[in-house]
Amino acid sequence: MDRRFPSVLPALRLVLLPALCSFPAATSLSAQAETGRIVGKVVEAEGGAPLSGARVVVVGTTLATTTKVDGRYALADVPVGSVTVRVAMIGYGSKTVTGVVVTAGGVTTQDVSLAGQTTQLEELTVTARVEQGTVNSALDNQRYSVAIVNAISSEQMSRSPDGDAAAALQRMSGATIQDGKYLNMRGLGDRYTQASLNGARIPSPEPERRVVPLDLFPSSLLSEITTSKTFTPDQAGDFSGGSVDIKTKEFSGTRYFGMSFSAGFNTAITGKEAIFAPATGRDWIAFGSSPRALPNPVAAVDFSTPLTTAQNNELVNSFRNVWSARQRSGSPNGGFGLTLGGNLPVGGTGLSYLISGSYSYTQETRKDEQRAIAQPPGTVGGEVRELDRFDGSTGRSSALWGGIGNFSVNIGAHTKLSLNNTYNRTMDNEGRFEHGTSENLAIPLQIQRLRYVERNIYSSQMKVHQQLTDRHYLDFGLTASGVRRKEPDRSEIVYESSGATPTWYGFSNEAAVRTFANLKESTLEGSASWQFRFGSTPGNRFVQIGALYRATDRDAENHAYSISLARQLSAAEGALQPEQIFDGRFSQGSDNVLRVSPLSAGGSYTGRDRLTAAYGMLTLELSHALELIAGARVERSDVRVASRSTAGEPSLATPSYTDVLPSLALNFRVGENVNLRLSGTQTLSRPEYRELSPILFREVIGGDNVKGNPDLQRALIRNLDLRWEWYPRGGEVVSVGIFAKQFSDPIERIYQGTSGTRIITYVNARGADNYGVELEFRHGLDMLAKGLTPFTLFANATIMKSKIRLDADVGSITNAERKMVGQAPYVFNAGLTWKHPNASASATLLFNRVGERITEAGELPLPDIVERPRNVLDASIAFPVFGALNARMDAKNLLDAPYRLMQGVVIRDGYRSGRVFSIGFSWKQ
């Protein structure tokens, strides 16, 4: 099975390459006249807002045009050669850009920024090359946003080895990434972070939470990731740590075609023997769930009455007879991507389009994997002791593919219509083998687990931006999105290994288990906002009102079945391989050897959420140096969660939350390039669906029993932020910020002790505080020595503290006062970039370290479980090969520091993942 992928990739190359390579030839047919086109965008120098109605003239010709609502312009039939372009607009200083090179039949992009007349009185003349820098600076989201934001541009992503949005986000100040997917901002759990795609909420494919795994988004499809750390009323109010917006690429102005290939290897896997799960033929395209679907006889059988022998045998035989993880040689990683952008000459600025797709296949491992549970010290002041230690390894094959199709068109001079479509699909196929000793049973065991997870996400969005008059703007949009997660046919089988030959330990709920989970969530979101600019000069004086309605529906299903023995097997029978035991030899006719029983599922539920929000917001530039943003948002959420225990007991929770979320921000322009920002806001955090269902549910076989709480209140969070920021030059920043957060009724995961298995549930804690300092630095090293001009250093650090206080009467068996789960005392990122002054060669070294943080509160008297800091070093080199062909080399996890979850001195979970090296080529035209 594993051979299939490598055999397909070359086949694809053969098909795709000639087709793609013929493309430039086809387009060059249009290059007939001795003229070319100039296209571009005119933006405000402060904040990068598009300016519509600006006059663009090719000096010395009659060629002229006016920018459309999105600031874009297009000038056709411009004579070839170096021309001068002049841009003028009432209220703004005019600008003349020299040296714009037009080639025959070519398209030249020239963006221009205009400053308000209060700051620029005289007309400026600049070269085309210099002008691009000022535009970049104007587009610096971080600098001009009314809220405190951090942004990662596609350029930054392209200089790092970060293949997806989650990996890219770990470079952001205050960000930590859990399990390679989930974002925690400022040490707050994923509950306090929300994610959107092009401004619309992304549905979540996780059954237990409403978080979005950000590894779903390949970075090659992204133009920018922005994290807003403070709330403004035009944003959704259910976050506190950060609100991430992932923007997919948009047409940049020039016709564009690019493709890339990469291949790599992991030092721990490639060419080495490692444990992997058997694959099906369609895993490599992430369509492996159907061969793993719940067998029909199992789905159809009525478990409310005892099964007959014949039924038991039929069910046993209907399961896919795959149980064992296999040792085999790892294969190299690989991927490719294609991007096609262009502008069809429809109307004035034409129909812009960008179509992009990517595919990657990787193998990862967790070698030297170990896990154990911790036991309190047996003596006063003693050390925590290790129990149930298991050693083993895990191998995972993953495929990630997806694409975007983004289109935009200006209709008349005042309306821009855009259509953004995204589809991504992932697959993770994981096999695990481990051996250890069970303290409970006092015998050594061998456990094999196979797990396949498939996720897909789609989003289709229509957005309209309309300029009603030169002061009134209307925006509205409609987004339909959905997500699906399938975890079919997860299996676990336990062998007892006290004798010479391991034998199946067939008497238990956990002897042989198959689990089938399925989750679907879909969201329809409609929003509209109206903005009115007032005052006599351009600048930020406007009133904005808006409304949003979002309907979310979720359907989560979980079914687990255990196969156990009805009689003892002989020594020879027990020593058979799992695939022999379940090949039918014990499940024919009247054989009464194996029994199938459904395990309490309880994980099935349906959730729906109807969110209505409205806001009003005033942005007032009180003076050139002081800007006030004030407003409030009202959100009402009507939630309905219906669930049913395996035994058929129904439950329904229908909470409704209505809240007013005020926000006030003051931005001082202390100096030309220095801002001081102050923000005070209130935000909230609502319970996730599963947290409201009072049915006890076993998360994972052998895992914890989890139960929701239908009486949960939403948490209110008061946020205070102060940040000083200095922008020495375009692309450079030095900032210092402090933040403080106070939580009322924060929702916290707690444990309740029982005479058997503990129960995990959720309660509103009495309160919590979180405060910290954030430092960010991004500066060229030419400040130290002229010779260091090509180097840029960036670093960010967040130092924080938190405390959560639980009420005694919730019956939690954890510390009643402790740090919040997930909060690290510090997060540190640093990077050094070298960029060739003229060529496009660059090199980047990236470092990341996260302080020791609680991953799970400890059951008293045990200490909390913490994740130990790891030093992570990545490097990336990009250089041109010839012509439009560029190459890059990436090295990830160079230090291969072990991952460690510790509870006192006991390693609860630990492994190494190996170093990954890859090389890639990209070509664009």
Add this chain to the structure above:
Amino acid sequence: MMLGVGKRTLAGLLVGTVALAACKSDDPAAPSNNPPTGVTATSLGATSVHLAWTAAASVTGYILERAEGSTGGSYVEVNRPAATATSYDDTGLNPATVYRYRLAAVRTAGTSPFATEVLVTTSAPAVVNITADITTNTTWTSTSVYKIVGFRKVANNSTLTIEAGTRIIGDFATVGSSLFVLRGSRIIANGTATAPIVFTSAQAEGAQLPGDWGGLIIIGNGIINRSGTVNIEGTGTSTENPLIPYSGGNNNADNSGTLRYVRVEWAGFAPATDAELNSFTFAAVGSGTTLDFLQAVNGFDDAFEFFGGAVDAKHLVSYETGDDHFDMSEGYVGRLQYLIGFQSYIQNNRPGVGGVSSDPQGIENDGCNGSGCDLAFNSTPFTVPVVANFTLVGPGAAGPAGGGFGMVLRRGTAGHYVNGIWARYLNAGIGYRDADTKARETAGILTIRNNLIAQTPLALQAGQQAYDIGANAVILEQATTAASLFTKLPTTVRASPGVAGTTAADFDWSLSAASPARTGGLATFTGDLLTRAGAFVAGTAYRGAADPAAAKWWEGWTYYLRNQL
């Protein structure tokens, strides 16, 4: 007498209201003193019968006699109706029971022969649905059947009194239905050997399965060795089944009431995976409580589980169970004597409540395990029960491969285990697990003495702690079969599907004439064992639960049906 209610009720409906004429006449040769005619008996309900007859000539009165059962039994006089009477209502009867009545006429010349006997079956008792918690003093009488619907509590310091012979059923449709007696409240369930109190499944006989309903859970104010809030396993699974804590008690002399001659059958529902209820749960129950003559039948989890507390008990029988027969932990310091545990098969349980246990044992004792064990296995107070005169028979090769120990001592438990029998265990007599448990032996609060291990490959589990069985008169007789030790054990250990289950007639726990267990007991207790056993448990010259010189204490009230599906 609780057996076979269904069948007998059916028979009663067919014959009870009609006077049968087919029986033989006592004396047909005395025409001058004829017996009364037209005698009929009609059930008036669960406990009374209406008798009527045709007025006979020249009588001075009548004699009415009654016998129980459709045959056999002896007639007793019920009443002497007056000459003018033509009917009589007999009251105070047992529900769903067949009675025979006969009537004679009394004349001056003498008493006539009895008329042909008439049969009647009293009605099945009315079913009272218990849908709310019991928060005031309440009595349940044997004339009704009480159906526990949902997770019901005896709460608010109230007392639930249950009359002898009362039948309580756990609703099958309302999953997990169970009865909790909360701290401060009491249960007084005084059954008798002839009229035990039975908690059973609401399913029809033959269709009952382990895990049909929850079980009986008693929570006292005794002491456990775990800190923080600790709740009963199997609670907290839904809104209808909130967490029930049992931690924080401070009085090991607490009194939760009395259970005598009580059976709990087909219990052990698991409201969530691996969160089963036991047949009998005694959580922090104090020594003021009386437990005597209790049987757990075919529960799905443990038969008797003691979490902390100090309650004493005698005469406990566990007949087939899903996990351990006797389980003590969390600082339990009570004393148990005369225990019987019997296992012969792998249960097939109510669907949807999970699979069988991975490690069923005869006795499984833990020191401390779970949250709030502040010193892990060394948390105090230690679990130090006195367990004497036990007869534990395992399933041998017919049971699960997991477990299979007569007794497992682990996680720092202590205790004295004396004068007992472990027979037919798959793996070993004793699993003596960890160093902290071994340390209790060194400290003199753990002894295993004068026990017989028969038909079992090993005395001690290999690779675990050592124990000097020789010095402690723990005898391994591999070749001695379980069946040879007792007067009667079923010959077929595991019934085939469709083969009728065993009955009480298949079991006689008394020691066979040649049984080596007749001797070898520790007759005189000394040291810590004596101190802890006190007057409640005395040494015996024999081993096992049956005193060769005493009456068979299990006879009459224990139950042995198994629904092998």
